[in-house]
Amino acid sequence: MKKVGNHNSISRKLFFSLALSLAFSLTSFAQDAAPAAATEVPVATQGGDPIKGKELFNSNCAACHKLDGKATGPALRGIADRRDKQWLYKWIHNSADLIKSGDADAIKVFEENNKVAMTAFPQLSEGDIDNIIAYTSEVKAEAPAPLPGAAAGTTSQEGGLSNNLILGALALVMLMLVVMLFLVSNVLAKVAKANGIEVAPNAPRQSIWKAFVRNQFLVLVASVFLLLASGYFVYGYLMQVGVDQDYAPIQPIHFSHKIHAGDNEINCKYCHSAARVSKNAGIPSLNVCMNCHKNIAEVAEATATPEYSKAFYDEQIQKLYTAVGWDKAAQTYTGKTEPVKWVRIHNLPDFVYFNHSQHVTVAGLECQTCHGPVETYEVQKQFAPLTMGWCIDCHRKTDVKMEGNEYYAKIHAELSKKYGVEKLTAAQMGGLECGKCHY
Amino acid sequence: MKRVYKITLLFGITILVASCHNKKAPNYQYFPNMYESVGYETYSESAAFKNGKEGQLPVDGTINRGFETYDYENSTAGYELAKANLKSPLDSLDRSSDKGKALYDIYCISCHGATGDGKGKLVEREKFLGVPSYKDRVITEGSIFHVETYGLNAMGSHANQLSKHERWLVADYVLKLKSQL
Numbered sequence: 001m002k003k004v005g006n007h008n009s010i011s012r013k014l015f016f017s018l019a020l021s022l023a024f025s026l027t028s029f030a031q032d033a034a035p036a037a038a039t040e041v042p043v044a045t046q047g048g049d050p051i052k053g054k055e056l057f058n059s060n061c062a063a064c065h066k067l068d069g070k071a072t073g074p075a076l077r078g079i080a081d082r083r084d085k086q087w088l089y090k091w092i093h094n095s096a097d098l099i100k101s102g103d104a105d106a107i108k109v110f111e112e113n114n115k116v117a118m119t120a121f122p123q124l125s126e127g128d129i130d131n132i133i134a135y136t137s138e139v140k141a142e143a144p145a146p147l148p149g150a151a152a153g154t155t156s157q158e159g160g161l162s163n164n165l166i167l168g169a170l171a172l173v174m175l176m177l178v179v180m181l182f183l184v185s186n187v188l189a190k191v192a193k194a195n196g197i198e199v200a201p202n203a204p205r206q207s208i209w210k211a212f213v214r215n216q217f218l219v220l221v222a223s224v225f226l227l228l229a230s231g232y233f234v235y236g237y238l239m240q241v242g243v244d245q246d247y248a249p250i251q252p253i254h255f256s257h258k259i260h261a262g263d264n265e266i267n268c269k270y271c272h273s274a275a276r277v278s279k280n281a282g283i284p285s286l287n288v289c290m291n292c293h294k295n296i297a298e299v300a301e302a303t304a305t306p307e308y309s310k311a312f313y314d315e316q317i318q319k320l321y322t323a324v325g326w327d328k329a330a331q332t333y334t335g336k337t338e339p340v341k342w343v344r345i346h347n348l349p350d351f352v353y354f355n356h357s358q359h360v361t362v363a364g365l366e367c368q369t370c371h372g373p374v375e376t377y378e379v380q381k382q383f384a385p386l387t388m389g390w391c392i393d394c395h396r397k398t399d400v401k402m403e404g405n406e407y408y409a410k411i412h413a414e415l416s417k418k419y420g421v422e423k424l425t426a427a428q429m430g431g432l433e434c435g436k437c438h439y
Numbered sequence: 440m441k442r443v444y445k446i447t448l449l450f451g452i453t454i455l456v457a458s459c460h461n462k463k464a465p466n467y468q469y470f471p472n473m474y475e476s477v478g479y480e481t482y483s484e485s486a487a488f489k490n491g492k493e494g495q496l497p498v499d500g501t502i503n504r505g506f507e508t509y510d511y512e513n514s515t516a517g518y519e520l521a522k523a524n525l526k527s528p529l530d531s532l533d534r535s536s537d538k539g540k541a542l543y544d545i546y547c548i549s550c551h552g553a554t555g556d557g558k559g560k561l562v563e564r565e566k567f568l569g570v571p572s573y574k575d576r577v578i579t580e581g582s583i584f585h586v587e588t589y590g591l592n593a594m595g596s597h598a599n600q601l602s603k604h605e606r607w608l609v610a611d612y613v614l615k616l617k618s619q620l
Binding site for chain 1: 462466481548549557564565566570592599600602
């Protein structure tokens with residue numbers, strides 16, 4: 001029994017310190033590795049400054065060129081090995097002239113890239129171009145091994161394990177205590193027997209249940225209480241029938257609102273543009289996704305979370321490409337599309353009318369008022385109950401935006417006088433009339 | 440012993456009921472035919488059409504009511520033509536309204552930045568690179584409208600999010616930003 005709950009056991013200590021040292025050694029190793037990679041001297045800088053080059057590349061070239069992989073234009077890593085420098089100066093300063101002059105290479109490049117003319121950059125000096133070439137000549141940095149992430153993973157796992165261990169030990173202690181109590185009572189009984197003490201048997205008492213049944217007042221109070229309580233629960237159950245609050249179905253493509261609207265601060269109405277002008281907020285058509293994802297074929301390392309890996313997110317983008325028929329390698333649409341069967345979350349019953357544009361454009365409400373903090377949702381869910389009580393409640397509380405609306409000035413003034421208020425609520429404007437939503 | 444058995448049973452039933460509540464499936468409905476539309480719901484599946492979708496593309500060669508066509512073609516030549524010839528139909532009232540800014544702040548700000556310097560949130564986070572500052576490019580209202588309609592290089596078309604009038608409002612605001620840079 002002494003062994004139970006021995007928190008100072010040597011093996012535990014050893015195990016814990018091993019885990020700790022493992023975790024710390026991994027992180028420290030990663031910290032060592034990172035600066036080493038950064039200070040690595042780039043090969044073949046050819047007299048230019050790759051850091052300035054990166055800046056120039058990102059602001060001038062990256063719209064059409066990637067270092068590795070074709071975009072609108074060809075991949076540019078190691079371009080200096082493939083082309084003559086003088087040729088590159090001419091091409092970048094004015095590619096159209098070079099093509100017109102009948103340069104064979106220029107015509108070939110033009111035709112290889114779907115005859116899309118490259119913007120002329122006369123403002124870039126030869127020094128600037130040297131810097132850009134230096135940047136493109138850098139050897140591709142090996143992707144840093146995901147050590148920090150792995151280390152974090154092990155530590156969190158150790159945390160979970162030790163928690164479980166502690167809980168298990170506690171449960172074991174409790175069990176032992178119960179057994180001990182049982183044993184003690186047995187021993188006591190035996191001691192009493194050995195000493196010849198007669199343990200008086202319990203006097204036959206009336207059972208508590210029978211006593212309860214005999215007391216009519218208690219029965220009455222208890223049954224009233226029971227009826228009220230069950231009424232409360234039955235009412236609660238019936239009232240949530242048909243209410244889909246917190247409904248979060250699995251979607252065919254795992255779209256994270258947290259990444260798009262939260263981290264990248266893309267406006268809700270960029271994608272749900274119909275909410276401004278139409279009854280329905282609209283599920284964005286895939287061409288809206290492709291406005292950005294034509295360029296963003298994979299997520300950054302930093303986007304991955306312990307729950308969802310980079311590979312998982314990349315797979316979701318691939319699903320988009322399959323659905324919209326985008327050939328990543330050739331940078332063209334194949335024409336073979338397939339619809340994405342999104343699962344609808346917010347769905348009002350057929351007997352109620354709701355118009356998004358009226359709330360978004362006319363009233364100027366924030367999307368979050370009804371849809372909740374969507375920019376924090378990794379998985380989209382229904383925030384509001386969407387019951388009539390919820391609608392009415394908001395109509396009663398919300399002041400109507402009256403300033404700058406001269407067209408309705410007269411009726412606003414009359415209604416204000418009628419209700420004796422300065423600010424009219426949606427309810428006072430007729431927002432409670434049945435026929436406004438049910439017809 | 441009997442009591443222990445009863446308590447376990449009650450506990451088990453509670454857990455069973457609680458676990459039945461599944462957030463991944465919609466709740467029960469009372470009289471579902473009051474909820475579910477007889478007509479087609481937006482984006483629903485429908486056997487009435489060959490491809491099984493309620494959302495159909497318009498018939499080839501038709502346009503919806505109020506739609507205005509745009510006759511410059513999506514090519515370098517079309518871009519140059521629009522740049523030289525296309526003029527905005529906006530009146531002074533539209534030009535002085537803040538609608539253009541409101542739309543710009545939804546549709547352009549992520550890449551082009553609040554001031555049009557090409558340093559939007561997506562550029563800052565290195566998701567999208569190579570967005571030029573309006574200052575560095577020769578643009579006219581015609582060329583801006585053309586690019587909004589068809590897209591250019593990495594920028595996609597925004598014709599399905601913005602109506603023709605709205606695109607003109609944005610084009611006007613872009614020129615205003617360019618003049619302030």
